[in-house]
Amino acid sequence: MSNPRPILLAPLVTVAVVATMTVPTSPAAAQESLPIPPQAVESAPTIAIVPRRSPLPSAWSESLRMEISRGGSAPLVWFDSRILVASLDRNVHLVSLDGPVVVWKENYRGGFEAEPVVTEDRIYLSETRRGARLLALDRISHRTLWTADAGDLMSPPVVTDERLYTVSSIGEVKAFDRGGVQQWSTELGTRVQAGPALLDGTLVIAASDGHLYAVDAGNGTVRDSTDPGVGFVWGNPLVRPGLGTAVFATLDGLLVEVGSDLEVIQQRSFPSRFMVGPEEVGGDLLLIAHEGTVWRYDWTGASVVWHRELPAILRSQPRVSSEVVALGSLEGTLYLLDLATGDTLWETRLDGAITSRPLARELEFFVFTEGGTLYGFRPAGSAR
Numbered sequence: 167m168s169n170p171r172p173i174l175l176a177p178l179v180t181v182a183v184v185a186t187m188t189v190p191t192s193p194a195a196a197q198e199s200l201p202i203p204p205q206a207v208e209s210a211p212t213i214a215i216v217p218r219r220s221p222l223p224s225a226w227s228e229s230l231r232m233e234i235s236r237g238g239s240a241p242l243v244w245f246d247s248r249i250l251v252a253s254l255d256r257n258v259h260l261v262s263l264d265g266p267v268v269v270w271k272e273n274y275r276g277g278f279e280a281e282p283v284v285t286e287d288r289i290y291l292s293e294t295r296r297g298a299r300l301l302a303l304d305r306i307s308h309r310t311l312w313t314a315d316a317g318d319l320m321s322p323p324v325v326t327d328e329r330l331y332t333v334s335s336i337g338e339v340k341a342f343d344r345g346g347v348q349q350w351s352t353e354l355g356t357r358v359q360a361g362p363a364l365l366d367g368t369l370v371i372a373a374s375d376g377h378l379y380a381v382d383a384g385n386g387t388v389r390d391s392t393d394p395g396v397g398f399v400w401g402n403p404l405v406r407p408g409l410g411t412a413v414f415a416t417l418d419g420l421l422v423e424v425g426s427d428l429e430v431i432q433q434r435s436f437p438s439r440f441m442v443g444p445e446e447v448g449g450d451l452l453l454i455a456h457e458g459t460v461w462r463y464d465w466t467g468a469s470v471v472w473h474r475e476l477p478a479i480l481r482s483q484p485r486v487s488s489e490v491v492a493l494g495s496l497e498g499t500l501y502l503l504d505l506a507t508g509d510t511l512w513e514t515r516l517d518g519a520i521t522s523r524p525l526a527r528e529l530e531f532f533v534f535t536e537g538g539t540l541y542g543f544r545p546a547g548s549a550r
Contacts, residue, residue, distance in 0.1 A: 230542025312346030321361030401443035487526030494520025
């Protein structure tokens with residue numbers, strides 16, 4: 167497939183990709199166009215690219231299949247060489263790959279859609295639904311150290327050395343110290359799916375309808391708000407620490423880079439619907455579109471590196487490891503793509519929708535389905 171030719175427009179640097187599609191113009195229309203309600207996913211970290219070990223595998227074989235807990239939606243995370251699995255049915259499992267065996271399990275009040283955050287001494291869990299809480303667990307004993315009323319959390323907290331910041335689905339913005347004591351609370355009075363971006367002491371928050379808010383991280387004061395007219399925002403932003411900016415992706419197919427003052431620095435347009443945020447990989451952005459298109463895009467050079475159209479509905483963040491892109495579909499298919507070209511290396515159908523971000527250990531990939539099964543796949547013929 168040839169790459170679409172970008173067109174640069176002024177005054178904003180905007181790329182209009184040559185294609186057309188219909189984008190919902192209201193939350194109700196957007197909801198009707200989707201098979202299941204939208205949800206936030208985790209923020210996209212920068213990925214370090216390992217030099218290519220040519221050639222890449224052309225087939226993978228199953229290395230793990232384990233029934234865990236229905237409602238797999240929260241991203242999988244590593245925890246001391248084990249896999250931490252949080253699910254919508256309120257359970258958290260810690261799975262050792264030696265066996266495999268569940269070495270710890272706990273049931274909580276609310277379900278989990280946001281990624282667990284593991285630090286040097288804590289595990290932070292973000293509950294969703296009514297009566298949801300932010301929980302801090304001891305990393306070694308897994309004992310609950312404290313809980314805090316943070317509201318329905320669709321995204322993980324922003325964790326700093328001294329504070330944690332949360333944003334609930336109804337726009338409650340809160341700050342807690344490491345002991346769980348609330349420092350301040352601010353209500354934006356709007357729906358929020360995406361997590362906040364901490365930029366230069368300011369929490370930049372995108373409401374679901376596309377309005378942007380700048381909240382002082384020190385005292386919770388709303389410094390500014392604006393509607394840049396970019397459309398609905400449901401995916402977590404990509405924070406660019408060295409530049410002090412964040413890039414948001416919208417359901418209208420826009421990528422928008424903003425600073426802590428909410429000024430739009432640059433903008434790109436694609437014939438896609440983005441329900442998850444961009445991922446930085448090898449200096450480029452990896453974009454996952456709801457209708458099944460995957461883009462690798464040179465943000466600095468304003469050019470499409472490649473794009474591929476999969477016969478799938480995509481609503482989860484990808485995982486990149488050893489120059490392979492792993493991503494799952496709502497139909498239950500796991501796709502492994504070549505990061506350099508976008509070509510499909512291998513695919514397989516699993517037992518349920520995949521909305522949880524996969525996990526990787528070099529070329530071995532792990533995925534958790536909404537059917538409740540944890541799978542592992544390694545290159546065919548490789549030793550355990």
